[in-house]
Amino acid sequence: MSASEARAPALALERITCIFPATDRIAPPYTAVRELSLQVAPGEFVSIVGPTGCGKSTLLNVAAGLLAPSAGIVRVAGEPLRGLNRRAGYLFQAEALLPWRSARENVAAGLQFRGIERRHALQRADEWLGRVGLAGFGDHYPHQLSGGMRRRVALAQTLILDPAIVLMDEPFSALDVQTRQLMENELLDLWSADRKSVVFITHDLEEAISLSDRVVVLSAGPATRAIGEFVIGLARPRDVAEVRLTRGFLELHREIWELLKAEVLKGHAQIQRA
Amino acid sequence: MRRSSAHRVRLLVGRVLLLGGFFLVWHVLTQTGVLPRFFFGTPVTVLGNAARWFTSGKIYRHLGITLIETVLAFGLGTALGLVVGLWLALAPTASALLEPYIKAANAMPRVILAPIFAVWFGLGILSKVALGVTLVFFIVFFNVYQGVKEVSPVVLANARMLGASRRQLLRHVYLPSATSWVFSSLHTSVGMAFVGAVVGEYLGSSAGVGYLILQAEGAFDINTVFAGILVLTAFALLLDSIVTLLEQRLLRWRPAETITETR
Numbered sequence: 001m002s003a004s005e006a007r008a009p010a011l012a013l014e015r016i017t018c019i020f021p022a023t024d025r026i027a028p029p030y031t032a033v034r035e036l037s038l039q040v041a042p043g044e045f046v047s048i049v050g051p052t053g054c055g056k057s058t059l060l061n062v063a064a065g066l067l068a069p070s071a072g073i074v075r076v077a078g079e080p081l082r083g084l085n086r087r088a089g090y091l092f093q094a095e096a097l098l099p100w101r102s103a104r105e106n107v108a109a110g111l112q113f114r115g116i117e118r119r120h121a122l123q124r125a126d127e128w129l130g131r132v133g134l135a136g137f138g139d140h141y142p143h144q145l146s147g148g149m150r151r152r153v154a155l156a157q158t159l160i161l162d163p164a165i166v167l168m169d170e171p172f173s174a175l176d177v178q179t180r181q182l183m184e185n186e187l188l189d190l191w192s193a194d195r196k197s198v199v200f201i202t203h204d205l206e207e208a209i210s211l212s213d214r215v216v217v218l219s220a221g222p223a224t225r226a227i228g229e230f231v232i233g234l235a236r237p238r239d240v241a242e243v244r245l246t247r248g249f250l251e252l253h254r255e256i257w258e259l260l261k262a263e264v265l266k267g268h269a270q271i272q273r274a
Numbered sequence: 275m276r277r278s279s280a281h282r283v284r285l286l287v288g289r290v291l292l293l294g295g296f297f298l299v300w301h302v303l304t305q306t307g308v309l310p311r312f313f314f315g316t317p318v319t320v321l322g323n324a325a326r327w328f329t330s331g332k333i334y335r336h337l338g339i340t341l342i343e344t345v346l347a348f349g350l351g352t353a354l355g356l357v358v359g360l361w362l363a364l365a366p367t368a369s370a371l372l373e374p375y376i377k378a379a380n381a382m383p384r385v386i387l388a389p390i391f392a393v394w395f396g397l398g399i400l401s402k403v404a405l406g407v408t409l410v411f412f413i414v415f416f417n418v419y420q421g422v423k424e425v426s427p428v429v430l431a432n433a434r435m436l437g438a439s440r441r442q443l444l445r446h447v448y449l450p451s452a453t454s455w456v457f458s459s460l461h462t463s464v465g466m467a468f469v470g471a472v473v474g475e476y477l478g479s480s481a482g483v484g485y486l487i488l489q490a491e492g493a494f495d496i497n498t499v500f501a502g503i504l505v506l507t508a509f510a511l512l513l514d515s516i517v518t519l520l521e522q523r524l525l526r527w528r529p530a531e532t533i534t535e536t537r
Contacts, residue, residue, distance in 0.1 A: 066431055084434060096432035100450040100527045109446070110436035141527040161436065 008078030009039040010197035011063060011088075011165050016072035018058050032058045034223035035072070038216060040165070043195035047208035049260060050218030051267030056201045057093065059224075060167050063199060064090050077164070089163035091154055093170045097142045103129060103153045104138030110161045128156040132186070148179040152186075159190065165197045173202070184211060184240040192237060205260060209252055210240040217259050220267035228259045315497040323501040333483075333505065340482045341509070343399055343471035347406020348464055352456065355411045359418025360444070360452060369419075380416075384408045388477045397479050406470025410463045414456055421455030422448050457525055460517045468510050 018033040032055040040046050050056055061067035062074060065085040074081040076088075097106050107125035112118060129138055132152040142150055151171060158166065172180045188211060191198060202208050208215045209232055217228040234248050243249050297317045303309045304316045327333035362369040362376075388405050395401040425447060433447050475484025483502055490498035 064435060066434070086437070088435070090432070090435040092428050092432055094426075094428045096426075096428045098429060098433065098447065098450070100454070102527070109433070109438075113433075113437040113439070113442050113446075143527070143529040157436065 008075070010042045010044070010077060011038075011040040011199065012075040012078075013038040013059070013063060014073045014075065016059070016062055016069045016074070018055065018062065018067070019070040031223045032221060033062075033069075034225060036218075036225055038226060040197045040199055042164070042197055045191060045198045045200065045211060045213045047200045047202060047212040047215045048218060049202060049205055049208045049215060049256075050224065051220045051260075051264045052203060053267060053271065054218050054221040054263075055224040056203075056218065057169055060090070060169050060199065060201055063165075064088055064167055066090075085165070087163060088165040088167055089158035089161055091158050091166065091168040091171045093173065095142070095150065097150060097153060097157070099142050101141075102138060103134060103140050103142070103145065103149075106142070106153055107156045107160055110157065114161075124160060125156070128160045129153075131190070132156045148175050148183065151175065151183060155187070155190075162194075163196065165199070168198065168200045170202055171200075172207070173204070180207075181241050187211070188236075188238060188240070205253060205256060206244055207240075209234075209249060209256070210238060210243050215252075215256060217256060217263070220263045220270065227263070228256070230256055312494075313496060315500050319497040320500040320504065323498050324504050327501065327505070333486075336481055336483050336486050337505070337509070339399065340468075340471050340475065340484065340506075343402040343406060343474070343482070344464075344467045344513070346399070346403045347470050348410055348467035350403065351407040351410025351467065352414050352460075352463065354407065355414025356418050356452065356456065358411075359415045360422060360448060363419045363422035363452075364444075364448070376415075380412045385473055388474055391474070392478050402471045402474030402479070402482070405474045406467040409466040409470045413459050413463045413466060417455040417459040418452040421452035424455075425451045454525060454528060457521050460521065461514055464513050464517050465510060468506070468513065472506060 014037055015035045016033055016037070017031070017035055020030045020032060022029050036059065038046075038048075038059075048056055048059065058067065062069050063085065065074070065081055065083055065088075074085075076085055098109065101109065104122055104125045107128050108118070108121035111121035111124060116124075126135075126138055129135055132155055134149060134152050134156070137145065137149065140149075142153070145153065154171075172183050175183065184207065200208070200211060205215075212232050215230045215232060216226050217230075218224050219227045230252060232252060234243055234246065234252075300314070300317045304311050304314055362372065384405070387408060388401070391401040391404040395404055430443070430447060433443055438446060471482070472484040472487075475482035476488050479485045479488075483506055487499050487502040490496075490502065
């Protein structure tokens with residue numbers, strides 16, 4: 001790794017604009033994101049919050065290379081991104097496990113795609129299942145697991161490939177509150193053991209503050225921009241339930257919510273008009 | 275649990291009684307002369323004829339030929355439908371080009387192709403297999419096409435992010451997804467393969483259960499015609515239960531209610 005690469009952000013979005021063609025002939029094209037820039041340092045945990053429908057997922061798809069931006073550049077470790085982002089793992093909001101593969105085979109999938117021998121891949125998958133608390137569930141198919149367990153499988157499936165960047169799209173939004181806090185703490189444990197760059201998208205401000213090093217606030221869509229950035233200086237290691245009761249957390253929460261509230265109301269008004 | 279097993283026994287008894295009742299009514303009506311025996315046969319003779327086929331061993335060669343035709347038509351039609359379905363679902367230009375012709379070929383009553391196949395492939399096994407293939411192919415083809423189109427875009431994106439190449443996507447995402455759709459159509463297609471074989475034989479052949487029925491009909495032997503139908507029905511049920519067994523083995527990953535739904 002050269003010196004310049006070491007200093008370069010793990011992921012940089014530079015003046016990204018995404019315009020989607022209209023679904024019918026009369027409507028104008030829809031600008032989801034306009035001239036949005038974002039940098040994530042190696043090992044940094046960044047959360048992106050914003051009102052629903054503000055193009056958060058669009059941004060993540062651009063960072064993953066699944067969607068080419070209409071304008072702007074994505075840089076991965078300083079290099080412009082072409083095609084899929086091979087250094088990134090993506091934890092999707094919706095169910096993305098292969099339903100015809102058992103938990104073990106799902107976790108091993110990425111290794112097998114990379115040409116690692118099946119027996120060896122399954123062995124490493126078992127180790128990872130243990131690490132996310134699912135030892136003994138390897139033979140279960142996704143439909144036989146609970147929502148929280150499926151999330152753990154998805155997490156292991158992504159992290160087993162050791163990506164430099166992890167993109168997470170509201171990964172815990174479908175879980176109940178208790179499971180969610182459990183998963184958030186486990187995520188922090190896994191992350192602190194082996195610091196990867198994380199881009200974590202959520203609409204839950206408390207989740208964003210309790211997990212992150214930095215919180216970026218997006219404006220309501222269309223033509224979403226970044227309107228604020230907050231460094232979260234809370235001490236680590238954190239417990240996501242306890243940190244929410246500290247003074248520092250509450251102050252940050254008040255400060256960021258002040259900014260976010262106006263956007264949420266704007267977004268809400270737009271949905272009502274539509 | 276005990277209540278449900280008692281319920282199952284009652285249901286089974288009811289079903290057997292229904293079948294027995296049907297044969298009894300048939301027997302009484304033909305014995306009393308309400309229905310002419312010449313046109314409706316008598317159940318005792320029908321069952322006797324069917325039993326004699328098996329005891330004398332006369333049926334085995336014919337049944338074997340019909341089953342070989344069915345299995346060949348089923349296998350070839352399924353393989354062809356799978357390959358063409360995958361190809362067209364993943365090649366939008368070719369699929370747009372061929373769409374009207376595929377629709378036309380599917381709408382056409384394919385049984386009328388039997389005489390043409392008889393001319394092309396002769397009166398042996400091949401012409402029956404060809405007819406069965408044309409029937410099976412479209413069922414499987416449409417299901418595979420649908421299966422590939424309905425692959426969840428998130429599952430697909432996930433597999434790509436995990437590093438799957440185009441070939442790996444085909445092998446690990448499209449194919450398993452299509453397979454589950456194919457299986458839900460196998461019950462229909464195995465029946466269709468059977469139809470192709472028997473109708474083909476009936477229209478011109480020198481062996482097979484359809485040939486036996488045709489011969490008996492020529493001699494106005496209605497009892498033997500019914501016996502042939504009885505044997506065919508029994509073996510169609512047997513084939514269907516083999517498919518059910520296969521389905522349960524291969525689609526273990528699907529939630530149970532989905533399997534019962536597609537039955």
